[in-house]
Amino acid sequence: MKGVMIQGTASDVGKSLIVTALCRMFANEGKKVVPFKSQNMSNNSYVTRDGKEIGRAQGIQAEAAKIEATVWMNPILLKPRSNQDSEIVYLGKSLKTLSGRGYRETFYEKGLDVIKKSLDRLSNEFELVVIEGAGSPVEINLKDRELVNMKVAELADVPVVLVADIDRGGVFASIVGTLELLEPEERQRVAGVIINKFRGDISLFEDGIDWLEKKTGIPVIGVLPYVENHMIDGEDSLSIDNQFSTRKKGTLDIAVIQLPFISNYSDLEPFLYEEDVSIRWVKHASDFGQPDAVIIPGTKSTMNDLKSIKDRKLDVLIQNHIENGGYIVGVCGGYQILGNEIIDEAGLDTGIPNRKEQGLGWIPATTIFYEEKETVRSAGVYHEHTGLSPDRKVEGFEIHLGKTILHKESCSFLLLENGNEEGYYGRNGQIIGTYLHHLFHNDDWRNTWLNLIRKRKGLHTKETTCIKEYKDKRYDDIAAQMKEHLNVELLNDIIIKWCQK
Structure with a gap:
């Protein structure tokens, strides 16, 4: 499969926005691109044309990719109903409500199966898949049965770009710590790092980029500015x-x-x-x-x-x-x-x-x-x-x-x-x-x-x-802004070389 997966060092580091921008950027380049997120936990929903329910973020990303949203872009949606239980929306339809423990113990194999089917379907219909992870890939207590990060990257066999939020502080520790906690074969899949939500003079961060690349051996492929009023619907x-x-x-x-x-x-x-x-x-x-x-x-x-x-x-x-x-x-x-x-x-x-x-x-x-x-x-x-x-x-x-x-x-x-x-x-x-x-x-x-x-x-x-016309223009603006601050040539090279392995 030809594609890339965007994972983050934590929740709300900007994964959804980056995937949205990449979808519009690749679509504007004439590529037939599709977004994918295996499992979403959000009460912000999107209804597809055929009356199915998926995560709001994937619906927005489909709009950015200039395609119609389908359930295959987000086969599993978890909608919290209490502090313990969530409704499981499976291929766009409500299936049942389970506790977190019940979900992990009874749904894992069914989840893996539908994720594989979704990836196969999308890879046959589209030229490029941009995959979004969830939370952090190194939640140690969840890693053995996770359906959202490195397991999905493995199933799709795509490279991973790790995103960190500099605005919240601790960006070096979050990147190095995340890489340190990955298994060796998982770490080898991380082909690039993006620093997101940067404010101020980028020249003051050049030493930080050099340090990160020497410390990790992984290129920093972009330092993205903090985007005010981006008008892309939030997820959580x-x-x-x-x-x-x-x-x-x-x-x-x-x-x-x-x-x-x-x-x-x-x-x-x-x-x-x-x-x-x-x-x-x-x-x-x-x-x-x-x-x-x-x-x-x-x-x-x-x-x-x-x-x-x-x-x-x-x-x-x-x-x-x-x-x-x-x-x-x-x-x-x-x-x-x-x-x-x-x-x-x-x-x-x-x-x-x-x-x-x-x-x-x-x-x-x-x-x-x-x-x-x-x-x-x-x-x-x-x-x-x-x-x-x-x-x-x-x-x-x-x-x-x-x-x-x-x-x-x-x-x-x-x-x-x-x-x-x-x-x-x-x-x-x-x-x-x-x-x-x-x-x-x-x-x-x-x-x-x-x-x-x-x-x-x-x-x-x-x-x-x-605002309807303005919103579509914002997709183009955000894609252009990302292209300005991202090493697109390197990103494309990472995607192509991984696909040729």
Whole structure:
């Protein structure tokens, strides 16, 4: 197989972004390139065109590679449902929920088999495979049954490039320590090192590069700059702080309830590019303040996160916010939380069949969790009763357990192309609930909603900020930036020579 694997010295060192940039760089060179990650652990999902679920990062990387995303690019997705258990999504479909120990003890051979099948399929269909690892390749307690790093590099028989994050400090120790803990045959597979997230004058790091190459015998093939506002969706919880911590102070204050089991927080990223919007996370009651709008995002465990909201007394603050005319949107699990009642009929959310929990009571609806999971791309228009322009198309995707049933005389938010009514629209848009992830990625809707808030504050409305075209341009910009700071000739030489062995 012709390809390369990007591994890291730790989580969140920038592997996903580098793979994304490489996919666009190789695609722009005319190569038929495909991303791959054997096993992803993330509650940020991507729904393929055929209604299958994979990790968000691989969906984004497929877009960068200018190809359609498929389950073969991420055959195993683990979605944490508690501190102990994760849902296993196997080839895009929910399989079962297992503890970490149960997964390691019962799933390893099945995992190896599907990884081999995926790699074979991709290598037959594409010219070049860019593989992403997970975490660190030297987690000693996990190495004997790992499915994400050196075992995958061995199965694919590709060279490894090790990425280290200089921004977090300790870059020399992390590289040398990682190499030292690899088995000899694994270390021989590491053909290059990338230093990522560098700030400042690169000439001041030249001595460091020389030392690393002499110490390890491995070339440093690039020192990549820290990329601000790269607009590539994050993958895990560590990315939340990185992407939202440096926000400016905007005229519109949007507070997002930070849930312990938050999912698909990429729903919120378009707000980062609205000049007058500041978006912030609310962990505790003391963080709430007086926002103009509140968003309750998706969650992998609705009842647990509903309990978390109540335990933190955020339900009282949300009530005051709405009673004072503030806007609120609940997306997916957030939609369920805003309803009257949640019934876990199958015991899938809590492990307790028929458990009931009172929601926050702002949407007249009951949610019932069934065994079958809904994963589908959806599109529609605003429901006629909303008073919004009926000719505006809204697109997104649904990933959820259960069904939310609105009580009589409630106004739905959308009318989908399949004829179904979706979501809730109340008080002239003050209260909205929807299962549609990436609702705010629709430029027209995002602007419509923000203008409702602007009007309430007595501010002038604004024209639509178009980010869809901007995002594709960012793929090109990031690829160009990587090409500028990467020894591309050496990287290609590493890939070709390894393939010719």
